[in-house]
Amino acid sequence: MIVLASGSASRRAMLKAAGVAFTAIPPALDERALEASLEGAAPPAVALALAEAKAQAVAAGQPDALVLGSDSLVVVEGQRFDKPASRQAAEAHLSHFSGRTMELHSAAALVRDGAVVWRHAAVARLQVRPLTDAFIDHYLDREWPAIGGCVGAFRIEGPGVQLFDSVDGDHFTILGMPLLPVLGALRDQGVLPA
Numbered sequence: 001m002i003v004l005a006s007g008s009a010s011r012r013a014m015l016k017a018a019g020v021a022f023t024a025i026p027p028a029l030d031e032r033a034l035e036a037s038l039e040g041a042a043p044p045a046v047a048l049a050l051a052e053a054k055a056q057a058v059a060a061g062q063p064d065a066l067v068l069g070s071d072s073l074v075v076v077e078g079q080r081f082d083k084p085a086s087r088q089a090a091e092a093h094l095s096h097f098s099g100r101t102m103e104l105h106s107a108a109a110l111v112r113d114g115a116v117v118w119r120h121a122a123v124a125r126l127q128v129r130p131l132t133d134a135f136i137d138h139y140l141d142r143e144w145p146a147i148g149g150c151v152g153a154f155r156i157e158g159p160g161v162q163l164f165d166s167v168d169g170d171h172f173t174i175l176g177m178p179l180l181p182v183l184g185a186l187r188d189q190g191v192l193p194a
């Protein structure tokens with residue numbers, strides 16, 4: 001049985017749409033504390049460590065399952081941004097992103113019997129166009145609080161796409177999980193038909 005160690009609606013939706021049968025169990029994990037312990041690590045390493053920690057946290061209670069953890073983080077000119085905690089935070093993030101290149105790192109890891117059996121990190125680069133205060137205000141009138149659960153303060157499958165001049169990278173990586181490599185790993189693990 002596959003367990004998705006996540007409370008993310010986006011990750012659940014991706015797996016469901018892909019026809020993967022799974023159970024979702026949100027991880028009880030202090031992500032901020034783990035991130036703090038990784039201060040100075042490169043973004044892919046941070047995302048991988050969080051993905052593994054989420055999977056391990058849930059796997060402890062699911063001895064016979066294959067557990068999938070995932071994590072996404074945004075970096076703009078070396079500065080990391082978590083999900084916006086308020087509309088004001090989202091406004092500040094978007095003002096900062098304006099005219100800059102955003103890196104969105106998404107990682108995933110599989111844990112079986114307490115051991116990490118697979119891990120993968122991917123990055124997408126999104127060119128944020130110059131954003132006026134008026135645009136940001138109008139955008140948040142529509143997208144807050146929905147984007148409160150989204151790192152980068154946008155939903156690419158929704159009006160968030162209006163933030164960008166160009167996007168370079170896999171759509172699923174941006175949605176929050178490198179789905180294609182995950183599906184390959186599930187086939188290799190024998191839990192999806194090859």
Ligand SMILES: Nc1nc2c(ncn2[C@H]2C[C@H](O)[C@@H](COP(=O)(O)OP(=O)(O)OP(=O)(O)O)O2)c(=O)[nH]1
Pocket residue numbers: 005006007008009010011026027054070071072073083149150151152154155156157160174175176
């Ligand atoms: N619908 C949607 N969600 C996005 C997009 N970009 C990022 N996200 C979401 C996916 C994840 O739920 C969230 C990334 O935050 P985290 O990696 O901390 O995951 P989260 O705390 O949501 O769930 P989890 O830690 O897996 O229980 O941002 C997007 O373009 N569309």
